[in-house]
Every structure is written in structure tokens, then in C-alpha cells.
Amino acid sequence: MREQAKHIRNIGIVAHIDAGKTTVTERILYYTGISYKIGEVDAGSAVMDWMDQEQERGITITSAVTTCQWKDQTINIIDTPGHVDFTIEVERSLRVLDGAVVVFCGVAGVQPQSEKVWRQADHYHLPRIAFVNKLDRLGADFFQAVQSMRDKLHANAVPIQIPIGRESDFSGVIDLIEMKAWHWSEEATDAPTVEDAIPPDLLPEAEKHRENFLEALAECDDEIMERYLNEKEITPAHLHAGLRRAVIAGKIFPVLCGSALKNKGVQPLLNAIVEYFPAPTEVPSIKGIHPKTQAEQFIECSEDKPLAALVFKIMTHIDGPMLYYTRVYAGILKAGSWVYNPGSSEDERKGFRERVLRILRLHANKITQVQEAHPGDIVAVIGLKETITGDTLCDQAHPVILETITPPEPVIFVAIEPRSQADQKSLDDALQQLMREDPTFHVRNAEETGQTIISGMGELHLEVIVERLLRERHVQARVGKPQVALKETVTQSVESEGKFARQTGGREHYGHVWLRIEPHERGRGVEFVADVSDSQIPKHYVKVVEQALRSTTGSGVLAGYPVTDIKVTLFDGSYHETNSSDMAFGVSTVKAFNDGCRNANPILLEPIMDVEVTTPKQHTGDVIEDLNARNGKIFHMDSKSGVDIIRAYMPLSTMFGYTTDLRSLSQGRAIFSMELSHYGERQS
Structure with missing residues (x-):
């Protein structure tokens, strides 16, 4: 199996919107033989943009998955959205990948969403290759784009190619490792010509940038440094091996260039993907925890280990079945087998068994059935019932919870209702289905008005949701004007008491807490600190206090918006050995918190x-x-x-x-x- 996994590359293609990442992917599919004609985003024929809305809008909305072959390697590719409204698609894709191609516009360089996806990749310690695209455009400047990576991303961005020609005269690249010139015609079907002779007018510049590359690589790799200092021969083979080590270690980010729309630069990019990105066996073991003991575990990429796989995306296929996109980390996932879902430590779901009916390999919205998936594979599973995004599938005898995916909170909401009352149930069912697919899409019923409220990451996000209701579920809906999802916080520190002592249901109930409520730094959420001894409040009731606090912060005292950026300390209180109850401590906590917030100068x-x-x-x-x-x-x-x-x-x-x-x-x-x-x- 390790031989099989050695030949897998799990990569994502990420970028700011309109940098050309889907066009890059379409060219990859064409040159690897997956597509027999080139799809174009502007024409609505891009294979990876298979949803109607994607083809009409010319943007990627969901992350499409495909598998292709280059040389003797299997490349699993996820093409992700660049629009900020669909950032969860990038987050959950990067979570399961081993490398990312980051596409930059040769005119604009680093843009805001470029910075966002770069930070996301930093979080998962992903090796990266940069591809500066659109070098045929007016105003394109390869070296300025590279400098923007250094300035804005603080990245050790090092060109391993330089362009031949500028703007409309861009015709090829010089490979600084092999010191060869690649030339392309305008026709996609024409193979590039690779020449040993570099154009004489570009040779001095190529030699200068090759020396810069050598120095940068030597600083990152001991073997290259030793050869460099001792003036030993450094062959292209040495450079490829050293660059691979440095890329996998995250010490260097090689920069390539081209124009995907003009069919230039894609083959060398494919070479770099298989040459420099790690196989699943070469990445560090991923971490997990035991669901009961919370003991840390390390999952090794091996068929001989117990099953460990992560469901990173759920989606309804165009033909109907629910697809659970899954990355296998260890063991073998078999069609027809039972697997164990240990639930989640975050939402306290208990473990349960699930049946894997079928396993599919994916090419955008086309599927091929397989009997089993091995470590390193990214597949879709059919048959799961209760599993949600971020869940782990494992062996019940060896349970583990892998690091899950935490979605950002929605920032915009609208009221929604069916155009016909007869469609109410269809609307409710469809919204619940979409909520399972998209962790950033929320649905709730407003108690005060009875309206159904949907919330998401932006106007475009909710527009696409409403369009999907009509196209996929045949439910016509009316929506109100978009409104901003506000939050509440406090600006002063207060101490607040809550006490509940009364008889209900034929027994006495007693709970007593003192809370200190303080403003916190922006972005910190709600922090709970227990600063009491067991003699004041036993640990069991401390947990009840925290649970009640987490629940009540969902609705603030000003206008019912979620409360955030506060620190709440349980610093005193009392209990009764026989009369104290969970209910009493829950009620006293809610009273103390709400009273305290009212006195702490709350703001929106x-x-x-x-x-x-x-x-x-x-x-x-x-x-x-x-x-x-x-x-x-x-x-x-x-x-x-x-x-x-x-x-x-x-x-x-x-x-x-x-x-x-x-x-x-x-x-x-x-x-x-x-x-x-x-x-x-x-x-x-």
C-alpha cells in the first residue's frame, strides 16, 4: 500500500476570485486526458463549475473534486471558490489536502482573498506552489506579483521560472533549474517545444535569477548549502531533491508562471505538482483524540492501521443521492461495511454506527464506483444517515475523533417564506437539507414573528441558496431585505449574583452563583473561567453553570443578538448537599448573567x-x-x-x-x- 500511496498527490487550487484558478484546473484536466475538450469559465462550459449558478455567474461556488493522472502519479484535485461568501469551501478542502497551488493574477498580484486563503493554508501547515497567471494581460508584471507575495504574505517566494516576453508578447518560460526554454503556440493541442538554448538576450537575466534561486534554496536546505559553500557541482537532480525537501518543510514557496487561458505554462506546473508536493506517506501523522479518555492519538498513513477517515463535505448529487466527501487517513474503507462515527466532543453527540453502501471516485459531477478506498484517497460515500460535515469515520474497536472543521459565523440574514402555503413543508425540508450540506448556512424560526430566518456569509451566498431552492427543489420562495447579523457585548466590568431557592414539583431547589462579567478583546468570543473550590460549588454544578452560560449567551439583553467578546468568571457561590439541582444552578446562572449584562453598559x-x-x-x-x-x-x-x-x-x-x-x-x-x-x- 505504501507503494500505492507514494504515487498520490492530494492538492487544492485556491485563489482570489477571477485570478483564473478554474481555468488552470480546466487546462490540467485537458492535458491529463480527463477532458477531451477545454472548458471555458466565460462560456459556461467549465467542467469543474458544474452547478447551473456557477456556469451562469462564471464563478466557482462549491469545491469540485476530480482525479487525474500525470506521469506515474495520481492527482486528486479540489478546485475551490475565490469569493469570500464561500470561504467554508476553501477551509474544509484545505483541511484534507497535502498541498495547495495558489493562483495569483499577474496584473493584481496578491489580493484580499489571496491573503485569506494563504492564512488558511498556514493554519494547516500546507506546502504551497505559486502560479502567477494571466501574464498575457495588459499590465501584467511577474516580478511585481512575486514581490507582492513577499511584502503582503511575508512568504519566502522564489521564482523557479521567469517569463519570455511581456503582456501580449508573452510566449513561454525559462526553467531556472534545468536552464531550458519552454515555448507554446496559441493552440492547446500543440505540444510545447523545450529548447536547451535560452534566448541570448534573456540569458543574463536567467543566470541572475538562477543564482538568486540557488542562494534561497541553500539557506533552506543543508545539503544544498554544503555543496554551495564547498563549490561542489549542483546538478538539476540535486536542485529538484533539495527544493522538494524545502517545499514539504514549508521553508520555500516556488513560483511558476503562465497564462492558462492561452494554454501556456500548465505542463511545467503539473511537473512541479508531482515533483515537489508530498505523498500522503510523507506528511506528518495527523492528530486525533480518544472520544472517552481525550487521550491524544497520532494517525499513521497505513492500511495496516485501524480505519480513520474524515467527512469534509456533504452534498446532494445531481442525480439524487447524498454524497459524503471523505479523506481516508488510515485503514481501508470498504463498500458494504459498517463504520463507527464517534460523534463530536464539541456538540456532545454520542457515537453511532453507519453503513457504507457505495464508494465513488469523482470527476466534478461524474462518478465511478469502486469497492474500497485506501489511505490517501479522497472519495465520496453513499449510505450514511446521521453523519455531518467534520465527522470522523473509524473502527469501533479503535475510536478516534480527528480535528474537525469550525465554520465561521453568518454575518447576514433574511426572512424567507414560500410563495404558496402548500410549499411550506417542501421549503422546510429543503432548507434543512441545505443546512446539512453547508455549515455556514443557518435556519431558525423567529419566535416573536413566526418567520423562517436564513443566514449566511453574504448577499451572494443567500442568493445562490434561494436559486438552488427553485432549480433543485422546485420551491419558489420570497425573501425579505437582507439584514446584518449583529452581536452584543459589554463595556464595563461588573459582579452579579444569581440565587434560586424555592420549592417546585414537591421538592426544594437551591442554587447560588456570583459571576464577574468583563469586556474581552475583539474576536475572543465568550471565555468562561471557574475560580471556585469544591466546597463552594462542586465540579458537577460548575459544568452546569458553564452549559447554562453558553446557552444564554445566544440571546443578549439589548436586542436578543448573540453575546460575544466577554470573560465570565464564576468566583463565588454556594450549594446545598440535598436541595441543590441542575435546574437551580441553571436558573441562577441565567439570572446573574442577564442582570450583570444590563449593568455593564451593553452595546451592539x-x-x-x-x-x-x-x-x-x-x-x-x-x-x-x-x-x-x-x-x-x-x-x-x-x-x-x-x-x-x-x-x-x-x-x-x-x-x-x-x-x-x-x-x-x-x-x-x-x-x-x-x-x-x-x-x-x-x-x-
Whole structure:
């Protein structure tokens, strides 16, 4: 099996929206023989963008999975969205991958969502290869894009290629390791020509950048350093091996270049993927915990070990069945077998058995059935009933919970209702199904109005949800105006008492707590600290207090919004050996907390977005004036290639409909992107 796993590469392709990552993937599928014609995003024919909304909007909404072959390697590829509204698709994909190709636009360089996905990859310690795309575009500058990686990402970005020609004259690349020139024609069917002779006018520049590469690699790899210092011969084989070690260790990020749309640069990228990314057997053992003892376990990539697999995505297939996208880490997952789901330590779900009916290999929305999956494989499972995103599948005799996927909280919500009352049940069922598929999509019933409220990561996210209701479930729905998901916090420290002592149900109940409620740093959520002895409050009731606190922070005292960024300390209280109960301590906790919050000067918080607008210079003044009118705070401006790039912190509530407004301000020439930066005090 280790021989089989040695030939697997599990990679993701990630980028800022419109950097061209789906086009890169489409070219990979074509050159590896998966597709017999090239799909185009703009034409709505991209194979990996298989949902109707993806083909119409020209963006990737879900992460599509495919398997292809290059040389003697199997490459499992996940193509992910670049739009911030679908960031969970990136997060749960990176969780199960062993490497990422990060695509950058040769004109724009590093953009906001590029920074976001880079940080996500940092979190999972993923090796990365950078691909600077769109070098045929007006204003494209390969070296400026590389420098933006160093400046904005603080990445050790090192070119291993340099381009031949600029903008419309871009025709190929120089391989700095082999010192060969690759040339492409405009036709995708034409193979590239690889020449030993580098164009004489580019030779000095190639030699300079090769020396820079050698020095950078020597600093990251002892073997190359030893050869470099002792002036020993350093062959291309030495460089490939040293670069592979440095990439897997996360010490260096090689940069390649091309124009996927013009069919240039993709074959060398495929070579780099199989050459430098690790096989599943070469990545560190992943961590898990025992569901009962909480003891840490390390899962080795081996067929001989007990089964350990992670369900990282759930989706309804176009033909009907529910697909559970799964990465196998250890053991063998067999069709027809029973597996154990140990539940979750976070939501206290108990363990249960599930039946694996079928196992499928995937190519976007096309499937091939297989009988078993081995360590390193990424497959789809059919037949599971209760499993949700982030769950572990394992051997019941050797239970383990792998690190799960924590989704971000929604920032926008709308009321929704069926156009016909007869469709109410269909709407409810469809929303529940979509909520299982998407951890960032939430559904709740507003008790005060009886309305159904759906919430998500942005306007586009909820628009796609409503479209899917109609297209996939044939449910027509009306939605209200989008509203911002606010939060509450406190600005002063208080101490608050809660006591419950009365007779109910024929018995006495007693619970007594003192809570200290303090403001916390933004982004810290709710922190609970128990600072009492067993003689004051036994551990069992301390846990009851924490559970009651977690429950009551879901609805604040100002307007019923979730409470965040507070520290709550249980510092005193009392109990009765016979009369104390869970109910009494729960009630006393809720009273102490709510009374304390009312006295701690509570305020509302709103989502503040990091917005980047790229506009032609003649429209910059109008754009800035409009951002200021929306209570924005401009914190950075940059200029290049005839455009201005404006960064601003903007209240999300002022950004609804901004796409249309910006188009009007700039005659359709400006573009923008935004992501959640932080929560700030709501301005009245």
C-alpha cells in the first residue's frame, strides 16, 4: 500500500476570485486526458463549475473534486471558490489536502482573498506552489506579483521560472533549474517545444535569477548549502531533491508562471505538482483524540492501521443521492461495511454506527464506483444517515475523533417564506437539507414573528441558496431585505449574583452563583473561567453553570443578538448537599448573567468588512467620496498600471447593493472584493 500511496498527490487550487484558478484546473484536466475538450469559465462550459449558478455567474461556488493522472502519479484535485461568501469551501478542502497551488493574477498580484486563503493554508501547515497567471494581460508584471507575495504574505517566494516576453508578447518560460526554454503556440493541442538554448538576450537575466534561486534554496536546505559553500557541482537532480525537501518543510514557496487561458505554462506546473508536493506517506501523522479518555492519538498513513477517515463535505448529487466527501487517513474503507462515527466532543453527540453502501471516485459531477478506498484517497460515500460535515469515520474497536472543521459565523440574514402555503413543508425540508450540506448556512424560526430566518456569509451566498431552492427543489420562495447579523457585548466590568431557592414539583431547589462579567478583546468570543473550590460549588454544578452560560449567551439583553467578546468568571457561590439541582444552578446562572449584562453598559456590534476597490484613476474621486458617505475608513491606497487600489473598513450594513452602485460610479470599469475583518461598535 505504501507503494500505492507514494504515487498520490492530494492538492487544492485556491485563489482570489477571477485570478483564473478554474481555468488552470480546466487546462490540467485537458492535458491529463480527463477532458477531451477545454472548458471555458466565460462560456459556461467549465467542467469543474458544474452547478447551473456557477456556469451562469462564471464563478466557482462549491469545491469540485476530480482525479487525474500525470506521469506515474495520481492527482486528486479540489478546485475551490475565490469569493469570500464561500470561504467554508476553501477551509474544509484545505483541511484534507497535502498541498495547495495558489493562483495569483499577474496584473493584481496578491489580493484580499489571496491573503485569506494563504492564512488558511498556514493554519494547516500546507506546502504551497505559486502560479502567477494571466501574464498575457495588459499590465501584467511577474516580478511585481512575486514581490507582492513577499511584502503582503511575508512568504519566502522564489521564482523557479521567469517569463519570455511581456503582456501580449508573452510566449513561454525559462526553467531556472534545468536552464531550458519552454515555448507554446496559441493552440492547446500543440505540444510545447523545450529548447536547451535560452534566448541570448534573456540569458543574463536567467543566470541572475538562477543564482538568486540557488542562494534561497541553500539557506533552506543543508545539503544544498554544503555543496554551495564547498563549490561542489549542483546538478538539476540535486536542485529538484533539495527544493522538494524545502517545499514539504514549508521553508520555500516556488513560483511558476503562465497564462492558462492561452494554454501556456500548465505542463511545467503539473511537473512541479508531482515533483515537489508530498505523498500522503510523507506528511506528518495527523492528530486525533480518544472520544472517552481525550487521550491524544497520532494517525499513521497505513492500511495496516485501524480505519480513520474524515467527512469534509456533504452534498446532494445531481442525480439524487447524498454524497459524503471523505479523506481516508488510515485503514481501508470498504463498500458494504459498517463504520463507527464517534460523534463530536464539541456538540456532545454520542457515537453511532453507519453503513457504507457505495464508494465513488469523482470527476466534478461524474462518478465511478469502486469497492474500497485506501489511505490517501479522497472519495465520496453513499449510505450514511446521521453523519455531518467534520465527522470522523473509524473502527469501533479503535475510536478516534480527528480535528474537525469550525465554520465561521453568518454575518447576514433574511426572512424567507414560500410563495404558496402548500410549499411550506417542501421549503422546510429543503432548507434543512441545505443546512446539512453547508455549515455556514443557518435556519431558525423567529419566535416573536413566526418567520423562517436564513443566514449566511453574504448577499451572494443567500442568493445562490434561494436559486438552488427553485432549480433543485422546485420551491419558489420570497425573501425579505437582507439584514446584518449583529452581536452584543459589554463595556464595563461588573459582579452579579444569581440565587434560586424555592420549592417546585414537591421538592426544594437551591442554587447560588456570583459571576464577574468583563469586556474581552475583539474576536475572543465568550471565555468562561471557574475560580471556585469544591466546597463552594462542586465540579458537577460548575459544568452546569458553564452549559447554562453558553446557552444564554445566544440571546443578549439589548436586542436578543448573540453575546460575544466577554470573560465570565464564576468566583463565588454556594450549594446545598440535598436541595441543590441542575435546574437551580441553571436558573441562577441565567439570572446573574442577564442582570450583570444590563449593568455593564451593553452595546451592539456590527460586522466591519475589509473592502478593496480597484478603479480607473479618473473615477477614484467618486469612489472615495462614496466610500466616505457609507461611513467607511480608508486605510490604504496604491496605484499601478493605470488604476488605483483603495482599501477601506466598511460597515457591512452600508454595502448592500454596492455592486450596482460601483458599476454606475465607474461606468462598469471598477471592481471590488470584501471579507469580514472584525466586529466593531455599531454607529447610530
